[in-house]
Amino acid sequence: MNSFTPDRRSLLKGGGTLLAAAATMSSEQLLGLAKAWAQAAPWKPEPGAKINLLRWKRFVEAEDVAFMKIVDAFQKATGVAINVSNESYDDIQPKASVAANTGQGLDLVWGLYSLPFLFPSKCVDMTDVADYLGKKCGGWAPSGEAYGKADGKWIGIPVAATGSLVNYRVAAAEKAGHKEFPKDLGGFADLIKGMNKNGTPAGMALGHASGDANGWLHWALWAHGGNLIDKSNKVVINSPETAKALDYVKGLYDNFIPGTASWNDSSNNKAFLAGQLYLTVNGISIYVTARKENPQIAEDMNHAHLPAGVDGKTRELNLSFPILVFTFTKYPQACKAFTAFLLEPEQYNPWIEAAQGYLSPFLNDYTKNPIWTADPKNTPYREVATLANTPAGVGQMGENAAAAIADFVLVDMFANYCTGREDVKTAMASAERSAKRIFR
DSSP, X not given: OOOXXXXXXXXXXXXXXXXXXXXXXXXXXXXXXXHHHHHXXXXXOOTTOEEEEEEEOOSSHHXXXXXXXXXXXXXXXXXXXXXXXXXOHHHHHHHHHHHHHHTOSOSEEXXXXXXXXXXXXXXXOOHHHHHHHHXXXXXXXXXXXXXXXXXXXXXXXXXXXXXXXXXXXXXXXXXXXXXXXXXSHHHHHHHHHHXXXXXXXXXXXXXXXXXXXHHHHHHHHHHTTOOSBOTXXXXXXXXXXXXXXXXXXXXXXXXXXXXXXXXXXXXXXXXXXXXXXXXEEEOTHHHHHHHHHOHHHHHTEEXXXXXXXXXXXXXXXXXXXXXXXXXXXXXXXXXXXXXXXXTSHHHHHHHHHHHTTSSBOSBGGGGGSTHHHHSGGGGGGGGHHHHBOOTTTTSOOSHHHHHHHHTTHHHHHHHHHHTTSSOHHHHHHHXXXXXXXXXX
């Protein structure tokens, strides 16, 4: 790990509107590091390597700027050409699946959740890259291993996650009777009800929002002791615990701002920043944008982890961002080299500073970065890897669990009940049928 100088700490604590990588490292410095790294790296790119990389569209502009600086430095240092294309969260998986099925079009995909598990046989073994980074950066958090490994080998590298945490307006929460954010399910429900009564409503996505809806609805299921599958991957969604989770979420939904059943991953951001929404579950991107565009909202905001479940434990489905290399690429060494370079301390530390809390690390050493303590409102996002579960929950991560979240099995169950399309028994039975078709 590279050290943090007093000047660098002062910069971070100053709370500037953009903690861009340019503030901590010039392009010339980054290129110099890239050249030195390329000389010593165990992966030597193939001559004339050209990589097509697909990634999700950024929610924090400075993160994307810093990412492209890393891409540019790698290209100049190695001669590898990298074409970066960006797609919305919901379009990443379909685009990657087409490439996996046709064997062409993409070399690298930086995607969501458990994307590599949808087609593990099409993913290059990245164990050498994972071992290299783990030894250099303090080891992987257990959730990082769960998101990266299948059958003992790494099929993807979990670059980072964004926390599905509560973003809320402090004054509205206090007016609703909660000077401290509630740590239990009953207190959370009381807060949502009180905020709505005061005309400062909450709202969380129940539409096909890959990040937001999946995140908080998996939490709600697990918090009540429910699971889609058990430890042996048997479908167990039709249960008394699931019924309790459904009723709990319906109680929240009845106090939400109208329209959440059709929200995508950007809907709550827009409503919050427009002053129409006072509590939601999201990454830190709302706060980052508010600091730049609406400081009054940013000043009144804070973040918290979702409350503990009935057993007193907190389980979250935070949005993992794994990167995978397809087996049909002509340039596997170049792809491995780029992936390893991306997570090296000299590049990664300025990058997560630029992301301003939106990228939370799975490699343990990066929790020491001052971005997590420079602003106390960032600190909850430091713990994302500690509390993160895979979409499999208590089950084993694999192709079926990856397919279930890609098909919005849980999201549709909750949405169908909350909107009145199905009663509790029918919603659970429908989800059970969908899951059993996947987990054959």
